[in-house]
Amino acid sequence: MKTRNDTYLKDLPEGFLHRRDFLRLMGASIALAGLSGCGLRQPVEQIVPYVSGPEDRTEGAPLFYATATTHGGYALGTLVESHEFRPTKVEGNPLHPASLGASDIFSQASVLTLYDPDRSNNVLYQGQIDTYENFLIDLRRKRGNQQTKNGSGLRILTENITSPTLASQIEGLLKDFPAAGWHQYEPVNRDNERDGSMLAFGEAVETIYRFDQADVILLLDADPFADGPGRVRYARDFSKKRRVRKGIDSGMNRLYAVESSPTVTGSMADHRLAVRSADIEGLAGRLLLELTGNSSLPTSAPETKISEFIGLVGRDLIRNRGSSLVIAGRSQPASVHAIAHSLNALLGNVGNTVIYTEPVLANTVNNVESLRSLVADINAGKVEMLAIVGGNPAYDAPSDFFFSESLSNVAWTSHLSLYEDETSARCSWHIPLAHELESWGDARCFDGTASIIQPLIAPLYDGRSPHEFLAAFTENYVATGYEIVRGYWKTQNQDANSNNARDTNSKTDRSSKLPDSRANSAKAADGFEEGWQASLRNGLVANTAFQTKTVSVKADLWGQYLPPPAADPGSIEINFRPDPSIYDGRYSNNAWLQELPKPLTKLTWDNAVLMSPNLALQLGVNQEVGSTGGSHGTSIVEIVELKFDGKTVRAPVFAVRGHADESVTIHLGYGRTNAGEAGSGPGFNAYALRSSGAMWSASGLEITKTGETFSLACTQAHHSMEGRELVRHASLKEYKRDPTFAKREADDPAKQISLYPGWTYEGHAWAMSIDTSICNGCSACVVACQAENNIPVVGKEEVLRAREMHWIRVDTYFEDNAENSRTLHQPVPCQHCENAPCEIVCPVGATTHSAEGLNEMTYNRCVGTRYCSNNCPYKVRRFNFFGYADLETPVAQLQRNPQVTTRSRGVMEKCTYCVQRIQYAKINAETEGRELLDGEIVTACQQACPTEAIVFGDKNDKSSRVAKLKAEPTDYGLLADLNTRPRTTYLATIKNPNEDAQKE
Amino acid sequence: MGNEHRFFGPSANEIMRLCIIFAFLALVGGCWALIEIFGSSYITRQHIVQPQPMPFSHKHHVGEEGIDCRYCHTSVERSASAGMPETQTCINCHSQIYTTDPVLEPVRASFISGNPIQWTRVHNLPGYVYFDHSIHLSKGVGCATCHGRVDQMNLTEQAAPLTMEWCLKCHRDPELQIRPRDEVFNMEYKQPKDQPRLGADLVTSYHVKDRQALTNCSTCHR
């Protein structure tokens, strides 16, 4: 794969031919072509067949490979779609415990990072282009003098890793260099979990939750569905006890959330209490004492909302002994985690809703302390060689460590990373990291299950995997990732026998890292080979999940414990949280994630100081919604200056409902300088305020107005339904009283008279059902759709103009105007109306209705009157106001789904129910001469959805899932009283509030 | 006024009338010409032989040697794409026969160097048209129906105009075109006298979709 010319546009001299001009030229030439009619003549193309193609390949048919993507070290099992050996789409692996077939925004977007033209594609020495060979030579020399002193000057800095192979490599390295040191640091780390379990049990353990067993759940500033290793699986398990279906009376679970800033998981809560993080320990502590002391809970009128909440939760938890669950978030101090452990133990949840295992991380250390000691060593001049494997500490280390400055005190530093980032710039050597989709590796998921990461394509940018990088420090420095990973698992395999050697030797050249590893299934089928092939095929190594471990909370842990008093209401608290879409900054240059409307805030391309409307009012910085009713597109907000322990940052303010008063949240990961075209620039750097003493939250923030304003690109600024019953909702009680509460007479097509005779759909009738009860707004569907359908990104400027292109959006509304109003999520794709308003107004018939009820959009016929969008009540149509799709960067073309047309300038586009998947499945069934099976066609959004909130199918097939769901009493059509007869319908939201609650 | 007669002679009105008539004809003729051009083989490239790296003859391989289409176009029954033969496929035979024929030099060169042969595409549909070979075969559309008598082509050319009009001819009335499945690869196949009736039977037995479904935009465009 040639890579230099991928970036040729950037290499051009300033002002010669840049992207915009290029599009201009294209636009003009198309115009001329169109006018002169010559555009209708097909260009002459070449066909370039293989000389000798890979085995079992069918031209034009996609292949799927099981592998895994990691996030914060933990694995998510994936199936990756490959067209002619180009990975184009990541799906969840149904066999994998962390995925069960679902996925999340990070894994969905990983395929874009793979092809990112901004990725580093050279070895750099002192900033100059160099070769890996020279790196090896230099390294051998340096390694030589380290050997003389058992590597006392060698330090390795990694992120948190679960990879057994990498761990064993490092152990091996530490054997060779006993005096060397291994440090780990991630800005979004699990220190508090670790310290919490140390505090409670005296040892570090992994805590695994069983949401499918839990009836009452209490979250202490935790966001298990969007953040943390088990997020996808937990969301699925939770939804199992959240579905309300006719006839089935499986108890619905109840979720209590106490949190400082709104989270995805918190938005699902039946009872949500917004308090400052600092006050959460007090709440948890009092709850613990009340449950331990005696169960005489405050029956008298509760004095504050907190103690009212404690009473409410306490009673409910006790009522549900053994099936309740208390979870503390990573941002809460160790003590709160310890309290959570104790509460779970006390409530007999351990073994039922909570289980403990050995830590999944290869080596659990307190990240901050680990980095602190490294910096100390550096400053003491003890460090001569520093190998940084991934991560970007120069950017995201606690500001009081001055890590990037101290880096310059190390004689020899090398950094392995995807981008030439802030850290690379300060290291003597920079080595391009191979993406997970281009290299061999392995990783464990939340329950310890290990997966082999297999490459789907040879490294596009000549990158090296961490395994190869670390091998360079050993004697066997030319070992390939394949050898290393396979070698490790062979040692794990009991009945490994002699002829394995042959296999490994036959696999040393890079080219053979093409993903047809199935090819060598012909190899001698000894025990290991079978196991290895099975692991590759299934995407996980059998029986590697960790065994349950029995631990007990230390006795008299809470003997003298007194909950801390409420924090001083005067001072404002600052919270640091990973960004919902670009996390700690590692995804900064992923334009899909940058443009993804962040759950709840719906901000794109920026971070902001999130605060409650009250606080904003207090500071006089609440953004003007007023007469415009809140504009989809631009939100003009004020810039404030944040002053926190001596450091200041200027940042825009964004008021969000449900945020705790006297508290603000800022998201990490923005304000990058060396991220790339998309990542460098946007937002402000929250790390500048973050210090080892205040990793997650601290009080004492000063906010001063600057009077300046800033435009935030926000895709939904109006969160009130204006009484339009868009998301119909009720409490479980109300539902039991009237299951058909969501039905409206006006919605009934039979009641709507028409001059035209009705149309009956024989054969398939494609339809979709979306359960808003279990949608938590995680937005995985949005990114999945973007990847599947070649949806372009438009950039902040265009989002400000309300021109983003997402085919499916997640609307977020509030139940009412009450301060602690519940949140409602509603994914809105094209509704595929049977009476589609868009169709009758198109002058050229570019949008039409299919015999199976699809609302088809034929891009090549569209002239772009945009009349259809005006006439679409759901506003799901998207228009290419400019030529958004990048048609000139060669590497960008590789990611495109060849089954979907890439749209040109001036045409309308919208959700097609993934018609390419429908056609593919239909053609397969027909050529095999069989009927289509229900569930054979899965839309991209449905496949990604962790909670299975989206179901697609043939509603004429009465036995299909979608038909059954549409028969549910809670089924209703959005704006159905317009007689649009949408094929996409919704199941009304049902919440399960505690009936003792004072509210409502 | 005198000068009137100098400029506007007695025939002035006739000249004017002619001008008007001519202008009208020019307008109509222009439109007609445009429409004709769009349907012409200049636009469609029908019957235009593309230059190829070597003069591969379907007539020889199919017509004379009787090699089955699927020997080279391997995935035609399983996939959207019929599949272009790898150099390896050519070498399978040509390592034995015509091993020194200068015409075949590009094949040997490709096989030795590992650089693929770059053919010029003969049947070139626009990118927004998603044609699938496998489904057409399984519904009894013969190779020759669209590709013509390749077994008689010395140099391969595009037999059909491949315009939307042409596609729709069959998608609107499939019974006039389709043939029994076992005749699909038969180049000599002649339509029977009672094609409409046979076609109608095949349409039912092969579950060919009705006209409505076959002419949906999304059948071919996505």
Place this chain on the structure above:
Amino acid sequence: MQKETNNLGSDPVVEGQHSYDEISRRISDITLVRKTHLMWFAGFGVMFLFVMLLCYAIAKLLFDGIGIWGVNIPVAWGFAIANFVWWIGIGHAGTLISAILLLMNQKWRTSINRFAEAMTLFAVACAGLFPLLHLGRPYYFYWLLPYPNTMVLWPQFRSPLVWDVFAVFTYLAVSVVFWYIGMIPDLATLRDRARSNFTFRIFGILSLGWRGSAEHWHHYERLYLILAGLATPLVVSVHTVVSFDFAVAIVPGWHSTIFPPYFVAGAIFSGFAMVLTLAIPIRAAFRLKDLITMHHLENMAKVLIATGLIILYSYLSEFFFAYYSGDRFERYIVLDRMFGGYAFMYWLLIACNIVAPQLLWFRRLRRNVGFLFVLSLLVNVGMWTERYVIVVTSLHHDFMPSAWGMYSGTWWDYATLAGTVGLFFALMFLFVRLLPVISMAEMRKLIAPPNAKKEEA
């Protein structure tokens, strides 16, 4: 010679004594004899600059795409459509005056019909640009026309946009023919009075060999009446069809049966306003005060009140039905227009279209040329504002609050609008300079002595 009195008012249709020769001379001299005034060059020059701006804006548009305009989702139509409807509306007065008033035998139309018709053509020309330019892929505009093609596809005839194409083309064609036929006798006059060979030949060709023989007149009169008959329904049809663009959609604020009459009235309203805007300076500049008299201006003022009242009625009925239908979306839009993000535009249009014209109830103001001129400008502004309010406010807050947004024109939107205004006036300048602004033939008829008229009849 006696004065021709008009059945509408006490004033004469034309003032003073006139002879055939005098009429012909005064009107034809504007074209043939008079030195071109410096002011003409100045005015035309300025307008020409705006035409250049238009060309630039269009080039930029074709080059960069529709994105240079302010349109977005939800407001996918903006300036372009507002301008289109506005210009088409202005075009209406011409046909109305020349066709309907002719059939109604309204003598006073004679002085103004010629340049009213010219105005119609130029306005429709400006209007016609926008439906083309606002397309995402303008180079495929011909897909809206039914023509045989290799895709065997036709336009989608259920779409009002296709009806538009036919309506506007027909209107343009008929207007051109009507205007030209009406001009033939005058062109012949110009030919006969030509001073140079060049003008003689040009007008000679244009006048199609007109010799003014009785037979010519016989054919001419008949054809002119037939064309008038043909043109009459167009006055109603065009803007009815244009209004369907909105009325057929389900968008609250558009989906309303009142739209066709409401739009036609609005069209005549703005059309007459524009005629006033043109007539007042023309009669001053070319000393035609005695041919285009106070009486004409007053009549047009009266038409303004009448149509203004129809518009007021339409507004009221919109409110009423929004309230009476109980449709929550309609209700919301009505309130949003009054008090929402575009309240200013709304009240501006109320002020210009409803309030200001009421002053015309006062005779003194009706006969105050300065006031009439200012008022006509106000009405033009008001009518554009109305189109803007209809197009934008209905879209920006429609059904889904989550998709609500705001719209504002970009620099290019304004440039394009200004450019078409420039084009319109540039063409107008050329017209008054090169062709007879008032129909000489009809004028002669108007002042003909009764006995002469008897002979004709």
